[in-house]
């Protein structure tokens with residue numbers, strides 16, 4: 284499942300391919316993805332010029348020249364592919380096909396169809412039912428140690444679960460929660476309400492750093508954010524703790540022999556070092 288850094292890398296690739304371009308031909312090959320596509324979806328996109336490609340949490344928000352926003356979530360397996368010239372014949376799971384006025388093409392492919400697309404007015408994006416309850420953007424200025432401490436106050440769940448709550452911080456997934464808690468030296472089992480003051484500050488910084496470094500790594504490993512296959516985003520990234528169960532801890536492994544442990548919290552794997560994280 285794409286996490287926020289992958290979605291941001293897809294956004295950058297889409298921005299390069301689409302901004303300023305006219306969507307000359309749009310074909311939808313199904314009436315629904317995870318949810319039904321809006322009425323006359325392809326017809327409403329066709330002929331529109333793309334003003335900008337933005338992102339809110341893991342939602343791609345493409346602003347069109349008629350004041351509408353094309354909202355898209357990649358779900359579990361959604362992929363964006365781009366290219367130039369004659370597009371290859373559509374594959375069975377290519378659900379949306381687009382051609383641009385500069386001879387480019389775009390495909391949305393989604394095998395499991397947990398992705399979604401919708402259209403809404405750009406003025407009303409903040410009120411969209413999928414957007415309105417989202418917490419602050421982790422990379423934005425409104426998210427910091429003080430705001431994080433305030434939203435964790437009184438929470439009796441472990442910090443791991445609290446950070447996966449999209450109302451606390453938007454767009455954070457299982458991998459980056461493990462990585463950020465490791466970086467901040469905070470146990471995933473610690474009660475959320477006990478993450479206050481300097482701990483909350485360290486955690487907010489760690490979240491920004493782990494996401495920022497992953498985005499930078501994705502950008503540098505992909506030419507113009509595009510793989511040779513034409514697929515946007517998605518890159519191999521080396522995690523510090525995620526999927527490193529039993530391996531020496533990168534911080535204390537040499538000095539104390541600390542090893543990464545895996546536990547299951549609310550049905551999801553958490554990786555951490557019991558020696559470094561308190």
Ligand SMILES: [Zn+2]
Pocket residue numbers: 532533534535536541542556557558559560
């Ligand atoms: Zn350690």
